[in-house]
Amino acid sequence: MFFAMVRDGVLVRFDEKHYMHWEIRQKALDMAYLLYEEKGMIQTGEFRDRLGISRKCAIILLEGFDRERITVMENGGRVLKRNLQQADRSQ
DSSP states (O other), X not given: OHHHHHHTTSEEEOSSSOEEEHHHHHHHHHHHHHHHXXXXXXXXXXXXHHHTOOHHHHHHHXXXXXXXXXXXXXXXXXXXXXXXXXXXXXX
C-alpha cells in the first residue's frame, strides 16, 4: 500500500526519512509563499504557528524547500529563491 501511494504520487518523499501527502506539502508551500508576500521573509516560528505544526516539522518542511531550491536561508530567515509566479506555486 505504501509503495503504491508513492508510485501514484499521493505520498511524496521529502527527505531520506520523511514522506507526506502531496496536499500537505502544497499547503505548506502555499503558506511559505504567503508569508514571503506579507513579510518579505519566512520565519520558522511564524510558519509553524500558521500551519499549526511542531517546530521540528516546520524545519523539515523548510529545509526541504531549501533542498528544492525554492527557498534559501538568509539573515536568520528564508527568502524565496524563485520568482513568485503562479506556475511555481502549482508545483
